[in-house]
Amino acid sequence: MKRKPLLLSALTFCLGMSTIMCSKSYNNTGNPPPTGGTVVTVTISGMTFSPSTVTVKTGTTVVWKNNDVSVHTATSDDGSTFNTGNIAIGYSGNVMMSKAGTYPYHCTLHSNMTGVVEVTP
Secondary structure, three states: OOHHHHHHHHHHHHHHHHHHHOOOOOOOOOOOOOEEEEEEEEEOOOOEEEEOOEEEOOEEEEEEEEEEOOOOEEEEEEOOOOEEOOOOOEEEEEEOOOOOEEEEEOOOOEEEEEEEEEEOO
């Protein structure tokens, strides 16, 4: 009789973990998923950012979707304006662009991967 509560607890735990894992599948950086507003997606594939240059308005969220075969980052060249952290294969990282300017960026793990985000008022 004591096995049923244990089995039920284990099943509840597994279901809870799968819900947590699914809710995180959009992003592995801890940023909330974009809701509302404008979203622009940059695809990571073949060791490149595509498109390599995006022009967005202030308040736009840029999402980097990793469709490649290794982990990548999208990190502003100054190292402080934005940094998605490691984006695992099949996951995304996002940054809301809050200030106008031109922001060259790169993958910290693969220095030959570069891009630019141009933010207009």
